Amino acid sequence: MNDFIYLSDLFGTVVFAISGALAAGRLRMDPFGVLVLAGVTAVGGGTVRDAILGATPVFWITDTLYVWLITITAAVVMLLVRCPRKLSGRWFQVADAFGLAVFTVIGAQKALSYGAEPIIAVMMGTMTGVLGGLIRDVLCREVPLVLRTEIYATACIVGGIVYTGALSLNLAPIPAMCLAMVGTLVLRLIGIFFHLSLPAFALDNSSK
Amino acid sequence: MNDFIYLSDLFGTVVFAISGALAAGRLRMDPFGVLVLAGVTAVGGGTVRDAILGATPVFWITDTLYVWLITITAAVVMLLVRCPRKLSGRWFQVADAFGLAVFTVIGAQKALSYGAEPIIAVMMGTMTGVLGGLIRDVLCREVPLVLRTEIYATACIVGGIVYTGALSLNLAPIPAMCLAMVGTLVLRLIGIFFHLSLPAFALDNSSK
Amino acid sequence: MNDFIYLSDLFGTVVFAISGALAAGRLRMDPFGVLVLAGVTAVGGGTVRDAILGATPVFWITDTLYVWLITITAAVVMLLVRCPRKLSGRWFQVADAFGLAVFTVIGAQKALSYGAEPIIAVMMGTMTGVLGGLIRDVLCREVPLVLRTEIYATACIVGGIVYTGALSLNLAPIPAMCLAMVGTLVLRLIGIFFHLSLPAFALDNSSK
Numbered sequence: 001m002n003d004f005i006y007l008s009d010l011f012g013t014v015v016f017a018i019s020g021a022l023a024a025g026r027l028r029m030d031p032f033g034v035l036v037l038a039g040v041t042a043v044g045g046g047t048v049r050d051a052i053l054g055a056t057p058v059f060w061i062t063d064t065l066y067v068w069l070i071t072i073t074a075a076v077v078m079l080l081v082r083c084p085r086k087l088s089g090r091w092f093q094v095a096d097a098f099g100l101a102v103f104t105v106i107g108a109q110k111a112l113s114y115g116a117e118p119i120i121a122v123m124m125g126t127m128t129g130v131l132g133g134l135i136r137d138v139l140c141r142e143v144p145l146v147l148r149t150e151i152y153a154t155a156c157i158v159g160g161i162v163y164t165g166a167l168s169l170n171l172a173p174i175p176a177m178c179l180a181m182v183g184t185l186v187l188r189l190i191g192i193f194f195h196l197s198l199p200a201f202a203l204d205n206s207s208k
Numbered sequence: 209m210n211d212f213i214y215l216s217d218l219f220g221t222v223v224f225a226i227s228g229a230l231a232a233g234r235l236r237m238d239p240f241g242v243l244v245l246a247g248v249t250a251v252g253g254g255t256v257r258d259a260i261l262g263a264t265p266v267f268w269i270t271d272t273l274y275v276w277l278i279t280i281t282a283a284v285v286m287l288l289v290r291c292p293r294k295l296s297g298r299w300f301q302v303a304d305a306f307g308l309a310v311f312t313v314i315g316a317q318k319a320l321s322y323g324a325e326p327i328i329a330v331m332m333g334t335m336t337g338v339l340g341g342l343i344r345d346v347l348c349r350e351v352p353l354v355l356r357t358e359i360y361a362t363a364c365i366v367g368g369i370v371y372t373g374a375l376s377l378n379l380a381p382i383p384a385m386c387l388a389m390v391g392t393l394v395l396r397l398i399g400i401f402f403h404l405s406l407p408a409f410a411l412d413n414s415s416k
Numbered sequence: 417m418n419d420f421i422y423l424s425d426l427f428g429t430v431v432f433a434i435s436g437a438l439a440a441g442r443l444r445m446d447p448f449g450v451l452v453l454a455g456v457t458a459v460g461g462g463t464v465r466d467a468i469l470g471a472t473p474v475f476w477i478t479d480t481l482y483v484w485l486i487t488i489t490a491a492v493v494m495l496l497v498r499c500p501r502k503l504s505g506r507w508f509q510v511a512d513a514f515g516l517a518v519f520t521v522i523g524a525q526k527a528l529s530y531g532a533e534p535i536i537a538v539m540m541g542t543m544t545g546v547l548g549g550l551i552r553d554v555l556c557r558e559v560p561l562v563l564r565t566e567i568y569a570t571a572c573i574v575g576g577i578v579y580t581g582a583l584s585l586n587l588a589p590i591p592a593m594c595l596a597m598v599g600t601l602v603l604r605l606i607g608i609f610f611h612l613s614l615p616a617f618a619l620d621n622s623s624k
Binding site (some may be wrong): 058116142147152201 | 229232233234235236237238239240241242245255259262265266268269272275276285286289346347348349385388392
């Protein structure tokens with residue numbers, strides 16, 4: 001099972017790196033920019049999580065496989081992709097949702113292993129899932145999509161609550177992880193296929 | 209007195225969280241965006257300070273009250289606030305100024321407790337006070353206001369100098385803290401009520 | 417030789433601080449904004465590097481000379497500079513290239529001293545060289561130049577590879593450092609004088 005989690009983590013890293021590389025391509029960045037955006041999207045969330053928890057050196061310093069995977073992914077995207085549409089279709093969003101689910105559970109689990117309370121674990125899981133994409137958007141000079149669109153971060157929060165809740169109900173770690181991953185994934189897929197968003201909190205500046 | 213500082217810190221956290229939630233509302237973010245902006249504004253400065261000092265896990269990991277307060281504040285703002293004007297009036301700015309003063313002194317004190325020199329303590333106090341708002345503005349895609357407006361960061365710098373100066377003159381910690389808080393507060397209030405700004409450093413790009 | 421590296425580091429800090437202060441001046445920031453942009457540009461890369469490596473408190477906490485230099489540089493730029501053209505000429509770019517080379521080698525060396533693999537050392541060197549300027553651009557609300565222009569980050573990457581490669585060929589540390597600095601510098605100067613850029617990765621959003 002640990003192997004499954006690790007392989008899922010690597011898979012999520014590649015998917016997130018692709019989404020970063022595509023964002024770089026849309027802004028006509030040079031190869032270094034593509035590499036930076038791929039890397040930031042893929043490991044940005046986990047890096048900040050580790051810095052906040054004091055889990056330094058952060059995870060990709062000791063396991064260089066992440067950096068190699070991101071570099072190869074960025075290179076392959078630059079060489080092969082000419083039409084981004086193919087990669088932003090439905091199946092890519094499903095892969096992205098799977099990555100989101102894995103990252104969330106791994107983040108929550110790492111926080112707990114550092115002795116954090118459940119609410120912090122939920123936060124750290126969500127941060128691991130969404131912060132990379134958020135930094136990517138800031139670098140692309142956009143108001144981060146995740147702050148105002150669809151059920152994205154919400155899926156992470158629910159996944160984190162399911163995970164910590166299941167553990168506190170004395171479920172074994174592996175089933176708790178699976179349950180939380182399935183929960184995050186299903187909720188995110190619902191968001192994708194039905195274009196569901198939470199209602200926005202809109203303040204009217206022109207109100208009297 | 210320590211209780212007073214702690215309660216002031218919590219009060220400042222709530223005020224800063226409100227200002228983050230309002231910024232999110234102006235950009236019509238979803239509830240997650242409101243939560244993120246509230247959190248970033250309230251504890252962003254202290255988080256970076258702790259990461260730089262190596263004071264990890266950062267403060268809100270071990271004391272979850274901060275995260276609960278931010279969550280509740282964000283929820284209350286979303287449920288109750290319809291007209292932001294009411295909350296951006298004079299009295300809210302005064303509350304914000306009080307939060308700024310507390311954050312500054314706490315930041316400077318934490319740096320000193322980690323063995324930093326006075327100049328670093330002044331920096332860390334200022335960072336604790338203004339960095340959260342600065343990250344909020346970056347997420348909202350604005351050139352951070354604090355970098356070009358009114359006496360805001362300046363009040364923090366002066367407060368930090370008063371604090372470290374008073375300590376080096378052998379004032380006891382509590383009076384030094386009070387003196388520095390009053391100094392920051394008064395200077396910031398002068399900035400608010402007289403709309404004082406430091407002269408800008410303006411380079412003319414079209415100059416010959 | 418260690419003295420030479422340290423003095424070069426201080427020189428690079430001043431040059432990078434000037435470039436940050438000028439960016440602040442172009443946006444008509446107040447003196448605090450000038451200070452922040454000077455500081456972020458000069459030590460931003462090294463700060464994130466140290467936080468990721470767990471080398472906390474970060475370097476400028478223990479050696480306050482960096483903060484003093486940045487403060488003085490920001491003040492001098494504000495007092496003396498009226499026409500930014502003079503400072504963005506050829507000779508300033510050469511000084512900037514020299515700073516870039518020093519920062520790269522220092523960053524790579526620090527990563528190795530924390531037991532990182534060569535690929536991580538190359539990354540950390542590059543991060544030390546370019547991240548400060550990147551954060552500066554984000555604060556100025558620009559898509560970071562380094563992500564889409566000229567041979568800049570590429571020079572750092574090559575410098576890092578030369579450094580770690582030379583060490584793995586059993587070259588002594590000092591010659592390896594010099595070789596890597598010269599490599600970075602030459603490549604960057606070629607970029608400056610011939611306006612060379614890597615080909616951009618441009619995705620056409622309107623493609624069918």
